[in-house]
Amino acid sequence: MTYICITDSINMEKFFNRVGQFVQLTKEGRDALASILRKVELPKDHLLVKQDSVCHFVYFIERGLTRTFYYKDGKDVTDWLSAEDMFASSIISFLTRKPDRRGIVLLEDSVLWGLHHDELELLYKQYHDIERLGRLLVSFGLIQLQQRFDELHFATAAQRYQTLMENNPTFIQRVPLGMIASYLGITQETLSRIRAQH
Amino acid sequence: MTYICITDSINMEKFFNRVGQFVQLTKEGRDALASILRKVELPKDHLLVKQDSVCHFVYFIERGLTRTFYYKDGKDVTDWLSAEDMFASSIISFLTRKPDRRGIVLLEDSVLWGLHHDELELLYKQYHDIERLGRLLVSFGLIQLQQRFDELHFATAAQRYQTLMENNPTFIQRVPLGMIASYLGITQETLSRIRAQH
DNA sequence: CAATCCTTTTGACAATTGTCAAAAACCTAA
DNA sequence: TTAGGTTTTTGACAATTGTCAAAAGGATTG
Structure with a gap:
């Protein structure tokens, strides 16, 4: 099979569309951000971030699906799932600059746009509007996490699946x-039974 | 009983100590921030943020204890607890500018320093370093929430209490x-029994 | 097609946690 | 101190979810 890519490597349109939902960047900010944006095309099952290592990138997902996971008492736990038009990172590691047990693996062939922490940090210092974008992206992440937290806090397994x-x-x-089951905080047997009661 | 307050209303020292752990503010940024900082002294049981309303403040707790709560199926759920040297806000409402079911009540007589959303927003625009502070505070909140989420995800009630x-x-x-029980996502009877097994 | 591997479902049973009700312990204020 | 309220503990039982093991179902490959 043959793929023909037309101006593919410079097509950051989807990324900047998404960014535009958070903040209206200046021309300079936008160009600076574009200059550090790295396109990555990777196959299913690729380990994007190794467990217990420092995560240096935050990724925008143009196409594909990522799974953030870790091991708890020897068992694989799915911490987060991100699909197209969302962001993925081992966020605690990315923010703290320390290794974290969370790794990220691709569940599908994916097209990602990566931002390296150190390069982004430089832009934060240089461009106020990129610092603002950073603030808004983290705020967005916090809101999403809170919603997920609320679910886990006092909803039954069936309610969480429903949501x-x-x-x-x-x-x-x-x-x-x-993987869905551990994402919901239950065993796969329980999820299978929930599903059986349609 | 009589309280004597000496230069009390201008003592923002603890607040700026805490802020200094996140970012080194410029003189201008610091002054601007000080200018919008509002001291609030409130008694135990005071409702700091009403449920289902928009939360306009983020508070630094100099002294005291706040409880963020909501009702789930008629039952009171403790969502978050914050004590001195930490921050408190109905954060989703504060960030989204929409009402949220979470309210905040004081569990002790408290001394708080409040920042109004709109005033803070103006400073974000004006001062790059305050925008940075905002980013770092939200990042810090995200890290804390993730830790709490991890607990809830796959730890037993006893492990959560231990932590x-x-x-x-x-x-x-x-x-x-x-309130501790619902904070941990369990009933108070269960917590009482966990405690009994010391 | 058969062989293999992986995922999902089902069964039997155990462990954990929740529910409801009542008793005990603890505060507070008259 | 006593009376009244609230908080915490305990008991009996039910519901939910987990564990372990085996079977069924799907997909892939030679």
């Missing part, structure tokens, strides 16, 4: 059941 | 058991 189907119906098709 | 005792031992003394 997932409403918010991210495609995950059900695209992510193996065992 | 709370390690990280916030004073909460055990200062917060009623029922």
Whole structure:
């Protein structure tokens, strides 16, 4: 099979569309950001971030699906799932600059746009509007995490599955059941039984 | 009983000490921030943020204890607890500018320093270093929430209580058991039994 | 097609946690 | 101190979810 890429490596359109939902960048800020943006095309099962290492990138997902995971008592736990038009990073490691148990693996062939921490940090210092973008992206992440936290706090397994189907119906098709289960904080047997009661 | 306050209303020292742990502000930034900082002294049980309303402030706690809560199926759920040297806000509402079910109540007589959203927003625009402070504070909040999320995700009730005792031992003394229980995502009976097995 | 591998489902049972109700312990104020 | 309120503990039982093991179902490959 043959792929023909037309001006592919410079097509940052989707990334900047998304960014534009957070902040209106100046021409300078936009150019600076473009200058450090790195396109990565990687196949399914590629380990994007190794566990127990420092995560140096935050990725925008143009196409594909990432799974953030870690091991708890020997068991694989899915911490987060991100699909196209969202961001992915081992965020605690990215922010603290320390290794974290979370790794990230691709569940599908993916097209990502990466921003390196140190380069982004330089732009934060230089461009006020990029610092603002950073603030708004982290705020967005916090809101998402809080919503997920609320679910886990006092909703039953069935309710959590219900919410997932409403918010991210495609995950059900695209992510193996065992990974969905641990994402919801339950075992795969329990999820299978929830599903059986349709 | 009589209280004598000496230069009390201008003592922002603790606030700026804390802020200094996040970012080194310029003289201008610091002064601007000081100019919008509002001291609030409020008694125990005061409702700092009403449920289902927009939260306009983020508070630094010089002294005291706040409880963020909401009602889930008619039951009171403790979402977050913050004590001295930490921050408190109905953060989702503060960030989204929309009402949120979370309210905040004081569990002790408290001394707080409040920042109004709109005034802070103006400073964000004017002062790059305050925007940076905002980014770092939100990042800090995200890290804390992630840690709490991890707990809830796959730790047993006893493990969660154990972690709370390690990280916030004073909460055990200062917060009623029922509120600690819902903070940990369990019933108060379960927590009482965990405690009984010392 | 058969063989293999991986994912999902099902069954039997155990462990954890929740529910409801009542008793005990603890505060506070008259 | 006593009376009244609130908080915490305890008991009996139910519901939910987990564990372990095996079977069923799907996909891939030679």
